[in-house]
Amino acid sequence: MTARQARARLLLSLTVEAGDPRLVEWRERADPDELWRAVRAGAGDIPDRWHEAATDAERRLDGVLRRADEVGARWVVPGSAAWPVALDDLDHLEGIGQVAGAPLGLWVRGGGDLSVIAAAPVAVVGARTCTTYGAECASDIAADCADQGHAVVSGAAFGIDACAHRGALLAGGPTVAVMACGVDVDYPGTHAALLRRIAEEGLVVSEFPPGAEPKKHRFLVRNRLIAALSVGVVVVEAAQRSGSLNTLNWADQLGRTTMVVPGPVTSQASGGTHRAVRDGKALLVTSGRDVLADTFGLVGDDVPAVGAAARRVWVRLGAEPEPLERIASVLRLGTVPVHRALRELERHGVVAGDERGWWRSAGPGGQAAVG
């Protein structure tokens, strides 16, 4: 990806509303730079509104970049080392409603490396108007996931989302807030301190440019990123028509592990989650342990827990041998800690290695046994 392509993607993101399914079609026909030039020129069958917005985009570009600089946000695009490749899965879906496609790029605010943090993250989302019960569940599950080295992804909203972020932060783990507005916009306003904290210890990301206001439609657009970034999605509380169920839907389409926490049947806040279980759309989970077991197939009281690095390595490993250097490179870890992690897993009898590399062994509890 050249700087020119990255700039074209940025200008396109200022021109076309994120999630517009026509963008998927267009990107199949042209690379971002070609597409940007076509939009700029109003060529052929480019939608009129795109062409009209293009001039404005060029005019706004400097202001956007200046604003990004002020909050320390950077523009990350596909092909760059920091790009979380899991997002590309979105390009292979039909989409939901009038939303489709991988984002043109991501604005990333915070010191972390998104592709590292997103190695094996779990999303914990749910109702804004949650109960104290839901708040406790979200916080506990997020803490358990963070404690095991998994980043917790959520939407920084009131209620469950905020509890998920806070739970992860309290456990000392990274957390990622995916915004329906610019990464510089404190939304909701009362979460300004929380968002600052997330940016300090984790990441605040968005496909909307700095300065973009949250709009109703943008929450649905944003939800697909929460699902795509994560290996598993847990909905803690959701009423029957909650937006969290939209996230669950995206996760389901993307083949992510979909989970819900049950609650009292007398609680409307659990109406949507119970429905999801009844409809076969989600697994029932009761704890962080259940979440990790269902998402990563890691279970077993009989196998001692392993450290966070070993868990990350384990998640990466498959049945085929993979060279240590490649594992280290993909996980953005040094070869020394990866080797240490592999030895730890080997002691538990769940991985094996030879001159070709390392793989999950078929030994006792091999395929599904790190707890």
Next chain:
Amino acid sequence: MTARQARARLLLSLTVEAGDPRLVEWRERADPDELWRAVRAGAGDIPDRWHEAATDAERRLDGVLRRADEVGARWVVPGSAAWPVALDDLDHLEGIGQVAGAPLGLWVRGGGDLSVIAAAPVAVVGARTCTTYGAECASDIAADCADQGHAVVSGAAFGIDACAHRGALLAGGPTVAVMACGVDVDYPGTHAALLRRIAEEGLVVSEFPPGAEPKKHRFLVRNRLIAALSVGVVVVEAAQRSGSLNTLNWADQLGRTTMVVPGPVTSQASGGTHRAVRDGKALLVTSGRDVLADTFGLVGDDVPAVGAAARRVWVRLGAEPEPLERIASVLRLGTVPVHRALRELERHGVVAGDERGWWRSAGPGGQAAVG
């Protein structure tokens, strides 16, 4: 079934502990009268303990019958019109633990007709040490089932069981208490008034003879009858090792619909029910409506609710035509109310009839559409 056979079964029930799997074997080899004579004579490979107990049984018989008379209990055996044939399914199972087989007969206390009440009953069982949440759920679900004409079966224990019986009674529906002691024994003692009420408006049944005391093992033996008598079994609250899960297990083996009500994951009383969902042993239900939908395939906001008689007729109907007279006879209803019920169902487009009889129609919502 002759009176002699009924007496032989009764004497055997005073001789051999109910649920003894050896009884299944023996009954395959001899009819009850032959078996009783063999036991009485200590013939061949009859277990010594059975032979020793036989004399005692004959001595006790008069007292048992007198006690039964005092509480208005009758001895019902297979082959009699009042026998609920669903219990015979137990003879085709391996059994669980050291328990197997259909009962030799049932003591029935109360004015109702067991085979009628047991036309399409639902069992609602659960923890003795339930929460107020569980109590409310059990009561509501039982009331909903009773309201739709389904008898509610339970075990008359503290907690969920008592709430289930009370819920059904309050809704004016019949309820069946299946005891782990004699039908004349008020256990637990504080449920004496409840048991009297159940006997007045429903039935108290047991395979243990009048005077039999509840013993730990007998609860497990009794559980198989709760499951076998019912079309569906709902566990409302159960800790991880609750006896209710044993009932669920029987229901699962018998091919009954197995269901659990979720609760807060922070509640130990819902630990066993959540586990059952995670293990694929039970469906999650949130209401009486869910229970009836999952058990009888009756759903649909689009189809108006039908009366209790129509529902009973609907449950009976299959894909093959069945003559009205036979439906009426099996359901112990007059031909006039059955005809009225069939017309009601026909108006909803879910049944059809011709000179051969009546069946569930494949029309709009036909197979699964009475709510």
